Amino acid sequence: MAEQHEPGGYLRATLGSQPAELARLLSDDSAERAASRLRDCPRIFLVGTGTSFHGALAGQFMLRSAGVEAWAVRAFEFANYPPAFRDDDGLILLSHRGSKRFSRDSLEGFAQGSRRWLVITGEGSAIEGDGVVHTVAQEKSPVHTASHTGAMVRLAQVATAIGHPRWQHGLAQIPGLVQAAVDSGDAIAASIREVELVPVAHFVGGGPARATAYEGALKLREATHLVSAEGHDVEGILHGPLVSIQPGQTVVLITQPGPALERTREVAAALGEIGAHVMTVQAAPDDLDEVLAPIVNVVPLQWLAYHASRKLGVDADSFRRDEPAYAAAQSKFTL
Template sequence: AEQPAAISRLLKDRLGKHGVELDELSMSNDDLAAIDRVYMVACGTSYHVSLIARELVQDWAKIPVFCEYASELNYKEPLVTDHTLCVIITQSGETADTLTAARRMKALGCKVFAITNVLGSSAARESDGTMYIQAGPEVCVASTKAYTAQMVASALLALRLALANGSMDEDEVRGHFASLEQVPGLMEEVIRRRWQDKQAARVFRNAKSALFLGRGVNSTTAYEGALKLKEISYLHAEAYPAGEMKHGPIALLEPGFPVVAIVPADHVHDKTVSNIEESIARGATVVAVATDGDERVAKLCENVLWIPPCPEEWIVPLVAVVHLQLLARYVARARGCDVDKPRNLAKSVTVE
């Protein structure tokens, strides 16, 4: 419920005479324009943020992006140039693997930029620049508002890079920023619809596993939805880009098996609907996340988590994920789990 306010805070005073104001980067316009590749380094939920950030930076700024789990990067040889930017994403700013990776990238000559929630954290102290997502303290172990705030911060970074290297003009940047400004209101609408998540939670009552599917940026929404379900309800779930379903996961499907499909009104909508049809044909019970007024999905699925129309396709992950966070919460409560303090998990992973 705190997510809309967190995002409003993050966007405040960000639009200035030079488009998006990102003073925290502490790099000149020429240096930003010269960036030829970006490494996004993170763990867990923050890694899912990096996957969306990759799409935005590549689409808008035309810069190739490498997403790496910090724990993996620490044992690899990254391909660093004189103009490589390393972006570390960490809610706590104390994630051991991420900090180790940041130090290593810095030693290789990268500028390191941190997106974090905690003032004065190790990530903030050790980076060349830090963007605080200002989400406020996140009490529960499973990250929710930090996830969406980090995504908004990543979008601002992508816009700043695109403006610096000329891939976008100021009018385009302002257009995308205006879309971001609609996010708090869209999220509030989803939160008002949480009865839909409570209703859909019944699908998981006797489940042993679940499959999450999405395409494009919403394959990441599927990953995050599955992670939330695993973290707080202890129900096994896996996520795939929907087109990969036929390459193995379809073997899981049997009568009553829950499939969560993210199928907004986007350019791949019809492809994802065909995945829903394939799932239903094999007896699966599909919970769809769909855009208001989608009659095809309404006819196919008894359980639909409706989202209001979004101004641009890349806004959908910010809005749709709120439904999946709420769904995981209701499933966890139905299974008698502690939503705020899941077993075996720590809020901040400070060991490697």
């Protein structure tokens, strides 16, 4: 008899596993050792798709704070519209499984002329060998959580090996802070009980928090299927999107001390005048460096996605593969 699946059970279990997984990664020096391949690179591209691109966005700020020119690029664009490479450029590819078409094309195109690359990927990845740094076991839920926070920890380890940034000692706090965020699950559930999420919710963040806003929107879409969530950078929302936000719609603001905080407060004030429902998220303490905060601040948004899926009666683990129209749609392309 087949085991009965609890809707969203895989997502919930993996979400809860993150503190232990991140502690394990921090006790392993494979990322620091692999970083020697990039140590003399003045410019590094970070490449990924979806959640992996959001990890790349967070990673570019980590590397910049370590003294490296760093740019996050979507894999499709990097593979099909590559920049003009320099001999001393480096590449960090982020991929959960190492199997995505344009991620592999990005690596293959770059590796033809250079060995200055790393791949941050899950255990059992389709990409193996020198330059590969592992995160966590492959997730059963398509709504990725631990592989994302794990990839960001790996990026932080690479940054500390390359440049010894000011925040390197803060890495040791991460598992405990993530545990506190994981423990906030019931509070997140209570906070959305009377909140309207359908048909659209918005997420806003500036600087490193932009990556968190994008990821929060993607998680809510993936887990609920019914919410057209939008992620915005803190300045961009003021240049057009603000006028489409209606009274009562939910807007999640990711806050963290840093250059983006004042503008985030101005966005909150503007939303208040409209009558939007504003939720503020900051799980990371004020004294955690802004570039590390995405590892912590994304966890409440993962909970938000999970609890919203339960509120709406959706199995977050299904990815709509059990619905004929969506299964047919997914058969029309390869990832």
